[in-house]
Amino acid sequence: MIKITQSKKEMRFWVHIRISLLAVTCVGVFLTLVKLIFDADAASHKVSDFVFPTNFLLTDGKILESQLLIDKVVQESTKYDVVIAGRRYRYRYNSIPVDIEMRYVVGTLGDVEGLIKNNTTINLPPGKVFQTVHQQLGIGYYGLFTYENKAYLSSCMNPQGDGTVTTEQFLHNRQIYNIRLNRFLPWLLGEQSFLDKRCLWAHLSIPVNNADYQSAYQLLEKAWLSCYRWWSPRFPKH
Template identity: 45%
Template sequence: MPYGKLILPGMHYRYQQNGIPLEIDMRYEINTAGDVKQLIEMHTDVKFLPNQPMPIIRENKLGFYGVYVYRQQAYLDACINPSGGSTFTSAQFDYNRIHYDLQFQRLLLWLLGRQELRDNRCLWTHLSIPLNQSAPDAYSTLEQAWLSWYKWWQTRFPKL
C-alpha cells in the first residue's frame, strides 16, 4: 500500500484557556511517510505559497514539531509516533522508525509473519489559535498546550 493512503476519520476538539479558543484536529494515520507538511496541504485549507514563510521546525525534549501562521491563525503540527519523539519531516519519522522499530525482537516477529518490520503509524495533531497576539506569544501558547496533549496521547497510542 502506498504511503499516506489510509487515514482514519479524525477527531476535532475545542478548548478555551484564558479566553483563547484552542482548536485541535487529530487523525490516526496508518502507513504514513510522516511528512506533516504534506498532510497539512492535503487535509486542511492551509496552502503554503512559494512566497510564504515555511513552518518553523522546533525541537524540545518531546521531539520535533512545526509552527506557522496562516490567515490570522497560529498553528502547531506534529506526528505523535508509536515510539520515539514527535516528528514533523519524513526524515525525522524515518529516523524514529529505524532507531526504534528495527530491534531484534521485532525482526524475529517479522520473520515469523506476526508483525510488520516498521510501524509506520502516527497520530497527526493540528493545533490552532487565533492570532490575537504576536506570533512568538501565540507559539508559546500552542507549545504549552502541545506539551500536555503529547504526554497524554503518547501513553495512549493505539496498540497494534
C-alpha cells in the same frame, strides 16, 4: 591420549553447533524471501481500528465540543498517509479557543507538510509551510506557522520515540526503535510491519489578535506539551 580424544569431541560438538545455527539462519532467510515473494502483504500488517475519545485531559483547558473529522477513512495497503480515524476538539485555554485535530495515520513516512496539504484547506507553497521548527527534550520536533489570522502547531507523534515533522526525522526514529531482532519473528509471521509506519498527527490552531504571533506560539506550545503527555502513553496498539 584421553585428553586429545576429548578435545576432538568438543571440537566436533561446536562444529555441529555452528553448522546447526547456520542451517537455521539459512532456513529463516529462505522463508523470509518466500514470504516476500508470494505474500504481497508480508510487510504491511493491517492495523487495528481505533476510536478517539470524545475528550481528553488538557491541563488548564476546558472542553467545549468535539466532532469526528470527515476524512477518507479506509485502509489500503498500497496507499500512503491513510487517515483511518480522526477527531477535532475545541478547548477553552486561558480564555482562548484552541482547536486540536487528532488523526491516526497509517502507511506514513512522517511528512507533516504533506499531511497538512492533503487533509486541510491550508494552501502554502511546498517547503514554505513551517516558519520555524522547534525541538523540545522529551517531546521532540514540532512545526509552527501562521495562515489567515491563525497560528498553527503541527507534529507527528511516533509509536516509539519523540515527535517528528520531516520524513528524515521519522525514519531516524524507525531505524532506532524498529530495526531490532525481537521484531523479526512477529514480522515474519505477519503479525506486524517490520517498520512501524504509523503516526498520531496532532494539528493545533488558535486565532491571532493584533498580529501577536509570539504570544500565540507560546500558548500553542503550552497546550501541545499537555496534549503530548496525555496522548503519548495512549498511542494506538497494533
